[in-house]
Amino acid sequence: xxxxxxxxxxxxxxxxxxxxxxxxxxxxxxxxxxxxxxxxxxxxxxxxxxxxxxxxxxxxxxxxxxxxxxxxxxxxxxxxxxxxxxxxxxxxxxxxxxxxxxxxxxxxxxxxxxxxxxxxxxxxxxxxxxxxxxxxxxxxxxxxxxxxxxxxxxxxxxxxxxxxxxxxxxxxxxxxxxxxxxxxxxxxxxxxxxxxxxxxxxxxxxxxxxxxxxxxxxxxxxxxxxxxxxxxxxxxxxxxxxxxxxxxxxxxxxxxxxxxxxxxxxxxxxxxxxxxxxxxxxxxxxxxxxxxxxxxxxxxxxxxxxxxxxxxxxxxxxxxxxxxxxxxxxxxxxxxxxxxxxxx
Ligand code: A2P
Numbered sequence: 033x034x035x036x037x038x039x040x041x042x043x044x045x046x047x048x049x050x051x052x053x054x055x056x057x058x059x060x061x062x063x064x065x066x067x068x069x070x071x072x073x074x075x076x077x078x079x080x081x082x083x084x085x086x087x088x089x090x091x092x093x094x095x096x097x098x099x100x101x102x103x104x105x106x107x108x109x110x111x112x113x114x115x116x117x118x119x120x121x122x123x124x125x126x127x128x129x130x131x132x133x134x135x136x137x138x139x140x141x142x143x144x145x146x147x148x149x150x151x152x153x154x155x156x157x158x159x160x161x162x163x164x165x166x167x168x169x170x171x172x173x174x175x176x177x178x179x180x181x182x183x184x185x186x187x188x189x190x191x192x193x194x195x196x197x198x199x200x201x202x203x204x205x206x207x208x209x210x211x212x213x214x215x216x217x218x219x220x221x222x223x224x225x226x227x228x229x230x231x232x233x234x235x236x237x238x239x240x241x242x243x244x245x246x247x248x249x250x251x252x253x254x255x256x257x258x259x260x261x262x263x264x265x266x267x268x269x270x271x272x273x274x275x276x277x278x279x280x281x282x283x284x285x286x287x288x289x290x291x292x293x294x295x296x297x298x299x300x301x302x303x304x305x306x307x308x309x310x311x312x313x314x315x316x317x318x319x320x321x322x323x324x325x326x327x328x329x330x331x332x333x334x335x336x337x338x339x340x341x342x343x344x345x346x347x348x349x350x351x352x353x354x355x356x357x358x359x360x361x362x363x364x365x366x367x368x369x370x371x372x373x374x375x376x
Contacts, residue, residue, distance in 0.1 A: 034062035038098040041105030042066035045201045049358035050102050055080025095120035099374045102361045118160035125162050125361045132163040139163045139258050142363040143305040144177045149367045167356025168192050169255040174329045178303040183287035188266040193273045193280040198352050234272040278320025279352040287342045300331050323349045
């Protein structure tokens, strides 16, 4: 018997991708509900290539009608509605940061810690919430996992180059309209971003914390520890760039055990969810433009770091709406379906 699935935030950048991914991967859904705010009631969204769903209002929806809910409607909406859904016996997979660091909420990347998915709803503390990590963390830990297993990662330094779709559809519109406007000399008026995003790079994602890091940078550290290993030290510098889809990361790792470039290339090449494209020639690497619409985490530019004892550097690119959000959520739903954990 298939599942009744609700997608919360179905009109958004990630929500639309969730519907697409559920259909593409033939998730065993008997019924799919598309939910958004009341201003979107009656709007049509695609579910795969052939089906259209009519958007319903989240605040009027009875979660007893659904068994799994994929949430991507922001932290505040999740804080209000995920507990309501959970109490109704619906298992929530939430893409926001609202619950990620809660002790009783598993934070899951299926290639890395599939065993963190509870085997029953009761084991999940009755809250029935599983969290999806931040988009930059998801693609990073998929690449770090095989290297940590083999060589024990001590420290990671990561600089990100993040697409605007990570900030939602209005952010994509802002980049589009600003870019057009600049060509006709319109004055730039940032609304979503703090500064001009077109033809620029903004070293500021999410709020500033007391120690000078941004919350996005903190999330990468805290979430990597929770998903992979609390002993890993990670320092991040996160930058928004004028790319619509696809997050890029320059990653510097230091390990306990010595590693060769060949071994790293081999391990990453065999790792689930990873594709290595690294030819040290023109076109021999992957850019975010090429990763957009794809499921894999792409690794290029692997090279030894000569400045530390056991160090390696690489470039890591992935579609932030897919592995960073929708795909990861659907993969978690697939783990749930495989174990047939359901509330009713
Ligand atoms: P809506 O389009 O009706 O505002 P994005 O991250 O791309 O901006 O998308 C956010 C998604 O979350 C949209 O589908 C949006 O719906 C939905 N959303 C935001 N706030 C609420 C809310 N309070 N109730 C229901 N859905 C919401």
